[in-house]
Amino acid sequence: MSIVLDRVCKSFGEHRVLDELSLEVREGETMAVIGGSGSGKSVLLKTIVGLIPPDSGAVTVDGRDVRSLDRRGLYELRRNIGYVFQFAALFDSMTVGENVAMGLRRVPGMTEAAIRDRVLESLARVELEGYENRMPAELSGGQRKRVGLARAIATRPRYILYDEPTTGLDPVTTALIDRLILKMASDLGVTSVVITHDMTSACRIADRIAMLHGGRIRQVGPPDAIMHSEDPVVRGFVEGRPELMQGAA
Amino acid sequence: MSQQWILPFAQLGRTGVNAAGALGKFGSFAAATARAATDTATWPANVIRQMARLGVDSVPIALFIAAFTGIVLSLQASYTFTGAVPLYFVGVLVQKTMILELGPVLTGLALSGRVGANIAAEIGTMRVTEQIDALETLAYDPISYLVVPRVVAGVVMFPVVVAFANTMGIVAAWITAINLLDLSTAEFIRGLRLFFQPFDVTYSLIKAASFGLAVTLVGCHNGFTTSGGAMGVGRATTRAVVAGSMLILVLNAFWAVALL
Numbered sequence: 001m002s003i004v005l006d007r008v009c010k011s012f013g014e015h016r017v018l019d020e021l022s023l024e025v026r027e028g029e030t031m032a033v034i035g036g037s038g039s040g041k042s043v044l045l046k047t048i049v050g051l052i053p054p055d056s057g058a059v060t061v062d063g064r065d066v067r068s069l070d071r072r073g074l075y076e077l078r079r080n081i082g083y084v085f086q087f088a089a090l091f092d093s094m095t096v097g098e099n100v101a102m103g104l105r106r107v108p109g110m111t112e113a114a115i116r117d118r119v120l121e122s123l124a125r126v127e128l129e130g131y132e133n134r135m136p137a138e139l140s141g142g143q144r145k146r147v148g149l150a151r152a153i154a155t156r157p158r159y160i161l162y163d164e165p166t167t168g169l170d171p172v173t174t175a176l177i178d179r180l181i182l183k184m185a186s187d188l189g190v191t192s193v194v195i196t197h198d199m200t201s202a203c204r205i206a207d208r209i210a211m212l213h214g215g216r217i218r219q220v221g222p223p224d225a226i227m228h229s230e231d232p233v234v235r236g237f238v239e240g241r242p243e244l245m246q247g248a249a
Numbered sequence: 250m251s252q253q254w255i256l257p258f259a260q261l262g263r264t265g266v267n268a269a270g271a272l273g274k275f276g277s278f279a280a281a282t283a284r285a286a287t288d289t290a291t292w293p294a295n296v297i298r299q300m301a302r303l304g305v306d307s308v309p310i311a312l313f314i315a316a317f318t319g320i321v322l323s324l325q326a327s328y329t330f331t332g333a334v335p336l337y338f339v340g341v342l343v344q345k346t347m348i349l350e351l352g353p354v355l356t357g358l359a360l361s362g363r364v365g366a367n368i369a370a371e372i373g374t375m376r377v378t379e380q381i382d383a384l385e386t387l388a389y390d391p392i393s394y395l396v397v398p399r400v401v402a403g404v405v406m407f408p409v410v411v412a413f414a415n416t417m418g419i420v421a422a423w424i425t426a427i428n429l430l431d432l433s434t435a436e437f438i439r440g441l442r443l444f445f446q447p448f449d450v451t452y453s454l455i456k457a458a459s460f461g462l463a464v465t466l467v468g469c470h471n472g473f474t475t476s477g478g479a480m481g482v483g484r485a486t487t488r489a490v491v492a493g494s495m496l497i498l499v500l501n502a503f504w505a506v507a508l509l
Contacts, residue, residue: 046382049385049386050385051382051385051386071390075388075390076388078385078386078387078388079388081386082386083382083383083386085379085382085383086379087378087379089378089379089380089382089383090380090383091375091380091383092380102384102387102389103387103388106387106388106389151383151387
């Protein structure tokens, strides 16, 4: 079981964001997707979960073509996918506990007691014990992201998609989030896709890194291979040298 | 240069196409809302909260508007009838005008501002902060979860608010009549009852329910289609109020043609 994108295209108006993009995320691995701002990383993530339908190509999760699923099938699929949003996307009018419980209320047969236990357990996993009655407005940026992660893991998904989980955080909080991502992978055995700009973070958490450029995957490989890539586009991004990227095709 | 004359027609054509497109999208949204109403596992839990927010919380502003409308109606009726029509006809005019027209329309317009803006701003903010996407990823249909409860609350609560407003307008007109005009309570009530038809109340409440449907649906649609951050939320809110108010006036004319 894995996530496979096969020649996926997506345009917004005249702007082609994904251009025959192909990528396979293997069972149990953590794949970091790096790339410049506006390169389509978030679009890629949203095509996996069916939030943005591709114009052409196939997105397959657990062997099921996401495009062919009806609404019910899509919701069944999403129960197996946790999504951590860039700015957490917590529901402002609900407490932290209610936010984490939202997905659980869609799981058939879960009692209120079981939901409460799972909420507390999920908050404990992200080191936020005792925060269940707080409102999102009372939390720091890092805490909001951890609540977003707790909400994503509450339903025990097999996949977790992280959309820039460390953007805007200080180095210490970034390290904490990275540690949690690794912990989720080892404790829950989930397959993860992490969108990030942060090379330190990508190298710390990823089994493989994919570089997205020009709507396609430019290179995929272990962190070491990406960090020492011969490709000028990849090197330019990794080393923060735009002149290398501009010179390449 | 020779084809300059065609530009206004081209602009007119573009405007027509855009308007037809917007109308089509709104119709499609309304149809999706009707379909989502069958998802009874999702929306009923939120209806009571929305009824309180959209309806109960709107009662004070509706009563305020109705009270001053009733005062003015009473005084203007007396001014108009002086010497020509018996003064107890003040009650007739107040009852007919308040129940048939001013109660539902003024309340509807006020609630278009209060409720329509509130819905568009809230859902618009949820859209730009990805909370609606988050609902999708948590296996909720956002239309079932966000739109249907608001529309149901609007359809149920607008008539309740209008009923309160109608009553308040008539009571304010009565207090004005017995204190500022040379009219007794018995005369005022005689006027109220003279041409009263129970259908008047039905007509008023049907109009109110349709206004509730229009205001909430327009507010939700504008919120859902918000893009572009805080500025986009501001634009969506303005659009919701303007379109909701216009729709109220159109529906008001429609019901007059259809039912009177």
